[in-house]
Amino acid sequence: MNIIEVKKLTKKFGDFTAVNGISFSVKKGEVFGFLGPNGAGKTTTINMLTGLAKPSAGEIRIAGYDGSKEIKKVQQIIGIVPDESNLYDEMSGLDNLLFCASLYGMKKEVREKRAKELLEQFSLADTGKRPFKAYSKGMKRKLTIAAGIIHHPAILFLDEPTTGIDVESARQIRRLIKELNAQGTTIFLTTHYIEEAERLCHRLGFIVAGKVIKVSEVQALMEEAQQENVVEFRTEPNGLDLEKKLVRVFPKIRIKASTGHSIRITSQEPIELMPFMKFFAQEGIKVSEAKIIRPSLEDVFVKITGIGIDKLKKEKEGKRR
Amino acid sequence: MNKLMAFWSILTKDMKNYYLKPPNISWGIIFPISWTLMFFIKSDSTVDLRQILPGVMALSILFGTTSMLAVTITFERKSRSFERLLLAPISLNLLMLAKTTGAIFFGIINAFIPLLFASLMIDLSGINWLTTFLGVVLIAVTSTFLGLLIAVSVSEVFEAQTFSNFFRFPMMFLCGLFIPLEKLPVFLQPLSYVLPLTYGADLLKFAINSAGSIRLWVSLLVLIGYALVLFLISTHNIKRKWIY
Numbered sequence: 402m403n404i405i406e407v408k409k410l411t412k413k414f415g416d417f418t419a420v421n422g423i424s425f426s427v428k429k430g431e432v433f434g435f436l437g438p439n440g441a442g443k444t445t446t447i448n449m450l451t452g453l454a455k456p457s458a459g460e461i462r463i464a465g466y467d468g469s470k471e472i473k474k475v476q477q478i479i480g481i482v483p484d485e486s487n488l489y490d491e492m493s494g495l496d497n498l499l500f501c502a503s504l505y506g507m508k509k510e511v512r513e514k515r516a517k518e519l520l521e522q523f524s525l526a527d528t529g530k531r532p533f534k535a536y537s538k539g540m541k542r543k544l545t546i547a548a549g550i551i552h553h554p555a556i557l558f559l560d561e562p563t564t565g566i567d568v569e570s571a572r573q574i575r576r577l578i579k580e581l582n583a584q585g586t587t588i589f590l591t592t593h594y595i596e597e598a599e600r601l602c603h604r605l606g607f608i609v610a611g612k613v614i615k616v617s618e619v620q621a622l623m624e625e626a627q628q629e630n631v632v633e634f635r636t637e638p639n640g641l642d643l644e645k646k647l648v649r650v651f652p653k654i655r656i657k658a659s660t661g662h663s664i665r666i667t668s669q670e671p672i673e674l675m676p677f678m679k680f681f682a683q684e685g686i687k688v689s690e691a692k693i694i695r696p697s698l699e700d701v702f703v704k705i706t707g708i709g710i711d712k713l714k715k716e717k718e719g720k721r722r
Numbered sequence: 723m724n725k726l727m728a729f730w731s732i733l734t735k736d737m738k739n740y741y742l743k744p745p746n747i748s749w750g751i752i753f754p755i756s757w758t759l760m761f762f763i764k765s766d767s768t769v770d771l772r773q774i775l776p777g778v779m780a781l782s783i784l785f786g787t788t789s790m791l792a793v794t795i796t797f798e799r800k801s802r803s804f805e806r807l808l809l810a811p812i813s814l815n816l817l818m819l820a821k822t823t824g825a826i827f828f829g830i831i832n833a834f835i836p837l838l839f840a841s842l843m844i845d846l847s848g849i850n851w852l853t854t855f856l857g858v859v860l861i862a863v864t865s866t867f868l869g870l871l872i873a874v875s876v877s878e879v880f881e882a883q884t885f886s887n888f889f890r891f892p893m894m895f896l897c898g899l900f901i902p903l904e905k906l907p908v909f910l911q912p913l914s915y916v917l918p919l920t921y922g923a924d925l926l927k928f929a930i931n932s933a934g935s936i937r938l939w940v941s942l943l944v945l946i947g948y949a950l951v952l953f954l955i956s957t958h959n960i961k962r963k964w965i966y
């Protein structure tokens with residue numbers, strides 16, 4: 402069942418089209434990832450889905466509600482974690498959570514219990530009394546997530562949940578997202594991080610320059626990329642000589658000496674290892690390692706979007722200082 | 723019930739975070755006090771004191787309310803926490819009422835500071851308290867919503883302050899408090915009748931000194947009308963600009 406249904410959604414800012422007629426759907430209970438470079442339109446899409454921006458055209462349905470006419474009903478069942486914290490600087494972590502809970506009509510005893518629980522869960526219990534502005538970046542992000550889930554939303558929107566925070570906090574957040582999902586929360590997240598998308602998401606949408614170029618299951622994407630078989634041998638000694646010899650002996654197979662001491666073999670057919678091992682033995686070459694190279698989601702992304710992975714990575718580093 | 727809870731917690735949060743914070747308390751309280759002192763010291767007879775009271779009250783409200791909105795709205799908008807409120811499952815009208823009710827209370831309290839001072843110095847008998855209270859509330863509501871309109875029209879806190887003065891100072895001189903409307907240059911008089919404070923001040927003059935020159939029900943209607951229009955334009959602007 403689709404819990405989010407988007408049809409031909411468009412957002413224009415003047416002459417500029419930030420989101421250009423995108424259509425996709427999110428299934429109930431899945432983790433759906435929106436992957437794309439800076440300025441692709443990820444945040445704009447989230448804003449339209451959550452009621453912070455008005456679509457220029459197109460249709461949104463969330464949990465059966467009309468995304469524009471019934472947005473207040475939608476907002477009751479969604480949680481939103483924006484890319485930058487939007488909590489109150491002067492208020493303590495605990496007060497921030499209590500305030501957010503009350504916006505959703507949670508009773509005093511209920512919200513107090515829930516807030517304490519969340520502070521505990523996010524290892525923020527000791528700092529719950531500190532003003533939000535005194536929190537570190539990672540703590541801020543965690544509290545913002547806590548505020549987003551305090552009312553047990555059915556759908557959680559996360560805009561770049563791990564950008565700009567340290568590895569350990571990021572890992573903690575990812576674990577949390579998985580737990581939430583396991584408990585039945587549908588997750589919609591955006592990210593720059595391919596590894597994150599690969600690790601967390603069931604399905605992915607690639608968005609570039611306001612267009613969704615592909616929506617697919619992560620599993621299927623990987624299989625699609627697995628069109629070639631690649632084996633890499635770590636050998637000694639090594640060199641151009643070896644490469645030439647190999648090419649002569651195995652004419653049908655693509656062979657490349659990739660670094661000084663490894664050699665990469667690519668073929669459309671499954672690669673049989675024995676003939677190679679025999680060859681190496683005859684030539685008196687030591688093989689210390691042989692590994693099968695699987696395609697990564699990175700390769701898939703580059704192939705589909707035509708965007709270099711370096712570019713995607715470099716962009717995210719410059720952000721949010 | 724849910725909505726009421728949201729309303730109440732937005733209101734109390736603003737009270738705790740802004741209205742009861744030392745800088746704002748002092749700004750809010752010192753301002754009417756200094757107005758009061760300034761005018762009371764200048765006036766030498768006790769009759770004068772009572773004449774000037776409606777004006778001081780009206781200005782205390784005007785300055786108290788309009789300056790608060792720059793903080794509760796413009797500042798929160800700038801720090802993005804206002805987005806959280808826009809994303810909450812409460813209607814924009816209720817949200818904006820919650821955001822302005824604090825300022826309205828603040829304005830009402832501000833009005834009673836000069837009154838308290840005056841009560842120590844002069845006899846206040848003969849005041850129509852009901853009308854006074856009604857006048858105070860209506861001036862507080864109207865000037866709060868004027869502050870709201872200004873706060874949603876700008877993006878920086880200082881702009882909100884500057885822009886408020888653009889309205890406040892002309893109103894001070896044109897509303898008939900210190901210079902009677904009849905004595906204003908003829909070409910300025912129509913302008914006076916466009917300003918909401920003129921009606922509020924007249925209402926207070928009527929209540930305190932039985933001296934108004936505009937019919938009571940006209941003043942009431944005009945103030946209520948102003949409040950409604952200012953509120954509607956403000957929410958419309960928010961829908962247009964902040965839910966972009």
Ligand SMILES: Nc1ncnc2c1ncn2[C@@H]1O[C@H](COP(=O)(O)OP(=O)(O)OP(=O)(O)O)[C@@H](O)[C@H]1O
Nearest residue numbers: 414419437438439440441442443444445446484966
């Ligand atoms: N309010 C606005 N007015 C004008 N242009 C805007 C506005 N908001 C976003 N844009 C433009 O729309 C495009 C998409 O922006 P958006 O923030 O959705 O990208 P994003 O995918 O979230 O990028 P990032 O990874 O940097 O967060 C950008 O070119 C941006 O400059």
Ligand SMILES: [Mg+2]
Nearest residue numbers: 443444484560
């Ligand atoms: Mg973004």
